[in-house]
Amino acid sequence: MSRSIRVAPIGVALLGCGTVGREVLRLLTEQSAELAARVGAAVRLVGVAVRRPRRHPEVPAELLTTDAAELISRDGVDIVIEVIGGIEPARPLLLAALRAGRGVVTANKALLAECGPELYAAADAAGADLYFEAAVAGAIPLLRPLRESLAGDRITRVTGIVNGTTNFILSAMDSSGAGYAETLEEASRLGYAEADPTADVDGYDAASKAAILASLAFHTRVTSADVYREGIAEVSAADILAARKLGRTVKLLAICERVVDTAGTEWVSARVYPAMIPRSHPLATVGGAYNAVFVEADAAGALMFYGQGAGGAPTASAVLGDLVAVARNRVAGGYGPRESAYADLPIRPIGDTPTGYHVSLEVLDRPGVLAQVARVFAEHEVSIMAVRQTGGTSDYALLNNAEPGGAGATLVIVTHLAPDAALRSTVGKLAGLDVVRDVVSVMRVEGELR
Secondary structure, three states, X not given: OOOOOEEEEEEEEEEOOOHHHHHHHHHHHHOHHHHHHHHOEEEEEEEEEOOOHHHOOOOOHHHEEOOHHHHHOOOOOOEEEEOOOOOOOHHHHHHHHHXXXXXXXXXXXXXXXXXXXXXXXXXXXXXXOEEOHHHOOOOOOOHHHHHHHOOOOOEEEXXXXXXXXXXXXXXXXXXXXXXXXXXXXXXXXXXXXXXXXXXXXXXXXXXXXXXXXXXXXXXXXXXXXXXXXXXXOOOOXXXXXXXXXXXXXXXXXXXXXXXXXXXXXXXEEEEEXXXXXXXXXXXXXXXXXXXXXXXXXXXXXXXXEEEEOOOHHHHHHHHHHHHHHHHHHHHHOOOOOOOOOOOOOOEOOHHXXXXXXXXXXXXXXXXXXXXXXXXXXXXXXXXXXXXXXXXOOOHHHHHOOOOOOOOEEEEEEEEOOEEHHHHHHXXXXXXXXXXXXXXXXXXXXXXXXX
8 A cells, every 4th residue: 555645745945045955946846746755745845045036037936035034934844954054144044943843954064063062952952853964975875874874883983085176186186297276276167166265175174074974973072173174285296296106195084083092091083184095095096076985883894985075966965865854754753863972082182193194305315314314203202114215306306396406315204103293293303404405295194004
């Protein structure tokens, strides 16, 4: 027997109708019959809140409004979909919706990373749903597996490429040998980078997503302020070439992991930075604007999530998936998973977090230089894993059209894991040595040291 459709439809209010919002509107319209069959009730769009109605001819005039607060308070609104982005005015609007018992579906990673606990508290108090699959990695089913499918497992580490713009730039630099500035310009021309790419290239977007991932994976409240962040603006063609020579590639990684110190205390580390990873690592083959997340858990082992991490249609797909889940809960008279922050683990500062470094130095080409350099590493209790020295004009000098200027050599050192603060101090001391002409590059190494 087929499932009957309830008489009262599920009323939906849509806040925002930009790139993602237009696709949500299209899918709601084109798939209305299928959505009703999946949900168990008709899904009806009550209204669409925008700032400039005249710019939205695709929306029926009777649905348009500029008063988002009034829209979410209307009778018959069961679910509010927010695709405005940013903190304001999204925050008060969603809090009002949740407090009124409306289910909320949002793609707003910045809001969740900064105000997640406040939103969760409002949802819990009213018994309302808060779903946000689209906030991280677009169409990739990632957050729900972390939140539900792996709820019975112990996740130890989440490593991801979660920003398509930076991955496009680094992939293009790797394949073409071009520098950062010219590759960013090409990314802008092709539409992969915003007019103001700061949020992407400086790592803010990835840091917001890392905060959400860490919160879900480790049952601990992690905000964007807790995430250590570095962008890709300092990554040079020489860094990319050096990585290639060592069988590695450079990716902007969001890394969230459980870290246990020498006293046995468990911490959460969340950070975003460019790092060299082996070309054999599953994330190394993720090219262009695609996203991928590598999850490691005690029982499940290693899991890989891959797909389109941005764009109107992929993100709208995730939004509609959440809409169906929340609507089903409304039909059944229940609600979905709540916030899980029982572990309440402390956030480990980046200085105490173990990592590995790739250090490239321009040094004088004479006896005893390597010994002096190695002594500095030993003084800071940083163990050296590998050393490569080449004489003559370096890759750095060639790529920067520098004059050779005397007998010199390139010294490349890869370290074992050590506290980040110790590695930074080591590099600072190296820069002051008379035998070191220049600290050409310093980059973290991930993917094979753990």
